[in-house]
Amino acid sequence: MRQTLEFLLHDWLKVSELTQRERFAEHSAETFAAVLDTCEKIAREKFAPFNRLADTQEPHFDGERVHLPESTHAALAAYVESGMLAAAQDYELGGMQLPCVIEMAANAFFSKANIAMGGYVMLTNGNANLLMAHGTPLQQEVFAKNEFAGRWFGTMCLSEPQAGSSLSDVATRAEPDGEGFEADPLGPRYRLKGNKMWISAGEHEISENIVHLVLAKIPGPDGKTIPGTRGISLFICPKHLVNERAELTGERNDVALAGLNHKLGYRGTTNCLLNFGEGRFQPRGQGGAIGYLVGRPGEGLKCMFHMMNEARIGVGLGATMLGYAGYEASLEYARQRPQGRPMTAAGKDAAAPQRPIIEHADVKRMLLAQKSYVEGALALELFCARLVDEQHSGTPAQAAAAGLLLEVLIPIAKSWPSEWCLEANSLAIQVLGGYGYTRDFPVEQYWRDNRLNMIHEGTHGIQGLDLLGRKVVMNGGSALLALAGRINETVQAAVQVPALAQHANELAAALAQVGKATKAAWSTSNPEEALANATPYMQAFGHVVLAWLWLDVVLAAQGESDFARGKQAAQRYFFTYELPKIGAWLAVAASREPVARDMQDAWF
Numbered sequence: 246m247r248q249t250l251e252f253l254l255h256d257w258l259k260v261s262e263l264t265q266r267e268r269f270a271e272h273s274a275e276t277f278a279a280v281l282d283t284c285e286k287i288a289r290e291k292f293a294p295f296n297r298l299a300d301t302q303e304p305h306f307d308g309e310r311v312h313l314p315e316s317t318h319a320a321l322a323a324y325v326e327s328g329m330l331a332a333a334q335d336y337e338l339g340g341m342q343l344p345c346v347i348e349m350a351a352n353a354f355f356s357k358a359n360i361a362m363g364g365y366v367m368l369t370n371g372n373a374n375l376l377m378a379h380g381t382p383l384q385q386e387v388f389a390k391n392e393f394a395g396r397w398f399g400t401m402c403l404s405e406p407q408a409g410s411s412l413s414d415v416a417t418r419a420e421p422d423g424e425g426f427e428a429d430p431l432g433p434r435y436r437l438k439g440n441k442m443w444i445s446a447g448e449h450e451i452s453e454n455i456v457h458l459v460l461a462k463i464p465g466p467d468g469k470t471i472p473g474t475r476g477i478s479l480f481i482c483p484k485h486l487v488n489e490r491a492e493l494t495g496e497r498n499d500v501a502l503a504g505l506n507h508k509l510g511y512r513g514t515t516n517c518l519l520n521f522g523e524g525r526f527q528p529r530g531q532g533g534a535i536g537y538l539v540g541r542p543g544e545g546l547k548c549m550f551h552m553m554n555e556a557r558i559g560v561g562l563g564a565t566m567l568g569y570a571g572y573e574a575s576l577e578y579a580r581q582r583p584q585g586r587p588m589t590a591a592g593k594d595a596a597a598p599q600r601p602i603i604e605h606a607d608v609k610r611m612l613l614a615q616k617s618y619v620e621g622a623l624a625l626e627l628f629c630a631r632l633v634d635e636q637h638s639g640t641p642a643q644a645a646a647a648g649l650l651l652e653v654l655i656p657i658a659k660s661w662p663s664e665w666c667l668e669a670n671s672l673a674i675q676v677l678g679g680y681g682y683t684r685d686f687p688v689e690q691y692w693r694d695n696r697l698n699m700i701h702e703g704t705h706g707i708q709g710l711d712l713l714g715r716k717v718v719m720n721g722g723s724a725l726l727a728l729a730g731r732i733n734e735t736v737q738a739a740v741q742v743p744a745l746a747q748h749a750n751e752l753a754a755a756l757a758q759v760g761k762a763t764k765a766a767w768s769t770s771n772p773e774e775a776l777a778n779a780t781p782y783m784q785a786f787g788h789v790v791l792a793w794l795w796l797d798v799v800l801a802a803q804g805e806s807d808f809a810r811g812k813q814a815a816q817r818y819f820f821t822y823e824l825p826k827i828g829a830w831l832a833v834a835a836s837r838e839p840v841a842r843d844m845q846d847a848w849f
Contacts, residue, residue, distance in 0.1 A: 246357070246569055247285065248808060250350055253624055257801045258631050263344050266638045277347050283327055284351040291320040292358035299361050299513030300690050304449070306505055311448045311515055320362050321451055324355070325395030330370055334377075334393055345637070346630040349562055353623070356566035360694055361513025365398055365446045367559045372399025372458055374555060376481070379540040379548040383430055387491045388456050388481055397454040401556070402441040402482075402519065403549065409442075410707055412460065412546065413473045417441065417521060419461040419480060419536060429537065430489045436533025437461050437482060438522035440503070443701070447517030448484075448502040454493065455484040457500060459521065459536060460545050471543075479545035480536030482521065486528055499534040501525040510693030554651075556702045557659035558629050564698040565622040568666025571673035571691040572615040578677050578686070579603035579612060602676075610822075611676050615669040617815040617823065621791045622662035624798055629658045646727065653716045653724040654790065660708040661787035663698035670695050709779035712786060713834070714772065717763055725763065728790075732756050735797045742803075744813075745796065748820045752796055755789045755824055758831050765835035777842040778834040785830035792824045 254260045260277065263269045295316040302314045324330070332348045334340025343351075355363040373392035376384055391397045408414035417439025427433045437459060441447075448455070462476040470476060486496040503518040522533040529535070540548045583599035602608045632654070635647035670692035674681035681688045699705045717725040732752065739749035762782065766775045795816040802812040832838075 246353075246573070247281075249620055249623065250281070250353065252802070252808070253627050253798070254346065254350060257624070257798055258346065258627060260344065260346055260631070263346075263634060263638070268342055268638045269344055272343070277343075280332075280341070280343065280347060280351050281354075284329065285354045287320075287323050287327055288354035288358035291316075291323045292355055292362055295320065295362070296359040297687070297690065299359060300510070300694075303507065303512045304505060304515045306448075306502060310450055311502070311505070313449060313451065313513070313515070317362055317513060318451055320359070321365060321395075324363075324366055330366055330373075330395050331393035338390060338393055340393065344630075345633040346627055349558070349626060349630040352559075353562060353566050356563040357570050359513065360563050360567055361511050363563070364511070364514035365449070365451060367556070367563075368401060368446050369395075369397075369399040371555045371559070372401060372456060375458065375548060375551050376539065378551050379479075380481075381432055383489060384432055384481060384537065384539065387431065387487060387489060388483070391454075391491055392456060396452065397456050397483075398446060398449075398452040399456040400444055400446050400458065401549065401553075402444050402447070402457050402459040404443045405440055406442045406518070410704060412477065415439075415460055415462060415477055417459065417461040418470065419463050419478060420533070422531075422533075422535065431487075432481070432537035432539065435461075435463070435480060435536045435538060436522060436531065437480060437536045438533050439520075441519045441521065443506065444517045444519050445514050445701070447515060447519050448505075449515050453485075454487070457482040457484070457519075458539070458549070460549060461521075461536070463542055474546055475543055477545040478542050479539040479548045481539055482534050482536040486535060496528050497526045498528050499524065499526040499532065509696055510690065511697045553702060554655055557655055558626060558633075560698055560702045561622070561629075561658040561660075561662045562626040564662040564666045564695055565619060565626055567691045567695040567698075568615065568619040568622065568662065568669035571670040571688050572612070572619050574686065574688050574691070575615065575673035575676035575681075576603075576612055578680075579608055582677075608676060611672045613815060613818040614822070615672050616811070617795070617819040618662075618665045618669040620812070620815060621795050621798075621819065622666055624794045625654075625658055625661065625791065628794065629654055649724045649727040650731065652719070653712070653728050656708040656712040656716060656783065657787045657790050659702060660699075660705055660783060661791065663695070664705065664784070665787075665791075667692065667695045667699065705783075706780055709783035710776055712783050713763070713766065713779040714776050717786075718767060722763075725760075729756060729760070732789075732793045735793055735800070738800055739796050742800070745799065748796060748816070751820060751824060752789070752792050755792060755827055758827060759786060759789055762831040762835040766837060769837070773842065774837040774839070778838055781830035782834035785827035785834070788823055788827050788830075792819060795819050 261274050264272050298314055304311050304313050331338055331340040332343045333345055336342055369392050373389040376389040392399050419435040419437050422434040422436050459480045459482045460477050462470050463478050465471045483498055484500055486494045486498050488494055499522050501520045501523055503520045506516040524532050579602050582602045584602050586597055632647040632651050636644045673688040677686055677688055680686055736749045736753045739745040799813050799816045802809045
């Protein structure tokens with residue numbers, strides 16, 4: 246993996262060019278390599294050896310506290326010590342001012358080694374980044390800075406038992422905490438009451454405190470709940486109350502664990518049902534959990550989605566690395582496992598030696614599929630991270646262009662790896678056969694861990710609705726046009742290479758299919774019709790994006806080395822076996838096929 250990572254960063258994405266910018270001027274290829282070396286070492290020594298332990302020794306609650314294996318505490322302490330929680334932050338915040346693309350590349354090692362342990366720090370980093378964007382200076386100083394230092398960890402509390410992904414149905418309420426509630430130095434102070442479900446890292450003893458970011462509805466001028474999403478605001482709700490000097494006051498906030506969810510995989514990260522304001526604790530002698538308003542009233546979703554976009558890139562990277570881990574495990578197995586003989590006359594001799602299964606064409610097909618999925622997905626996530634760097638450190642024109650591309654690529658960055666790197670894990674099990682289905686080998690756990698990624702941080706269906714319902718049509722389709730422009734640049738370059746010309750033309754035709762299907766889906770201007778097949782549309786869109794990235798990657802991987810030939814074969818596989826699938830997916834979107842929409846409950 247390291248060789249591929251280095252190639253994508255340096256030969257393809259040209260990350261060394263970032264060091265010419267003021268923010269990254271103190272960095273070099275050598276400092277980037279040192280960060281990757283450090284993270285690879287910590288992941289190998291502190292995370293990977295305990296991946297199975299984190300799976301088998303699930304978090305458990307004794308009525309007072311949640312218990313995790315000691316190895317989880319040790320691994321996260323090593324991560325905190327590395328400084329990676331603040332890797333992209335300013336030097337003044339204790340950060341390294343690393344480019345986002347290097348930060349993501351470094352975190353890939355942890356996702357691959359033990360994704361469940363890494364979940365705690367991913368959430369904490371996103372939580373703190375949100376506060377740096379939307380919090381007050383004191384909220385940043387007290388909460389974000391201590392999260393970056395690893396003293397406190399963080400969560401995001403969106404979903405509720407009755408609402409799931411339907412945020413307009415959020416029922417948690419936030420009432421002003423008496424007269425003068427706006428005078429609290431940490432922000433306007435409210436009392437929260439409600440229940441939150443599926444809260445990853447919602448309760449543990451790893452850090453001194455847990456900073457919950459909670460969506461709740463504030464009352465309107467008439468004191469009644471504002472319907473829909475307009476009244477949703479965002480609040481900092483710490484597990485233990487603190488003062489403006491970031492000191493724990495000794496009071497427990499009214500945030501109580503109602504239960505742990507027992508999951509198929511990803512077990513090393515606690516997943517919780519939390520009750521806010523149930524009265525188990527009485528902070529400052531009153532009922533209700535104390536929360537401090539972040540941003541403006543009613544702009545909770547706007548603030549939260551700052552975190553969600555980063556989280557979706559992180560989820561996509563996690564899915565990618567689980568797929569990568571399965572690919573490497575099945576590749577190693579296929580090279581060592583003898584079974585079968587050549588389909589020749591000599592092969593009929595039972596006394597002849599068996600050959601490794603990697604020599605069988607169908608096993609090569611499954612390994613090629615995995616390689617094309619996981620390496621393509623890694624390119625996608627790093628490309629998106631590189632766009633984040635363009636937004637934050639480029640010229641105004643570069644930032645605007647990167648922002649447009651990110652708008653349309655974020656749903657793909659989350660959804661595509663979560664589907665196809667999961668398929669890579671399934672193929673890894675298949676390569677191992679019966680052994681793959683046992684706990685003697687790690688591939689079954691990789692599949693179980695990865696199955697979560699199509700669900701959390703916005704389900705697959707929600708990503709499809711976001712893509713077709715908003716991203717490709719917003720501002721007259723400007724984001725889609727920007728993406729098409731970048732794809733056409735690659736097509737024009739590839740068509741000049743004889744070995745790639747046919748594939749360049751195939752990509753151009755695929756892009757045209759997407760454009761026609763997008764127009765056809767919206768031709769009646771009826772959202773119910775247009776969006777009934779948003780998921781297959783997204784599958785096709787994602788495949789076109791990955792085909793583009795693969796073609797762009799192999800333009801940088803010319804030559805006859807084994808490494809280059811491997812990239813070329815994976816690109817050829819994707820164009821030959823995968824890209825042709827888009828026709829069926831786009832057909833139902835273009836025709837606004839009504840069968841799923843018209844299906845009646847009773848007919849099932």
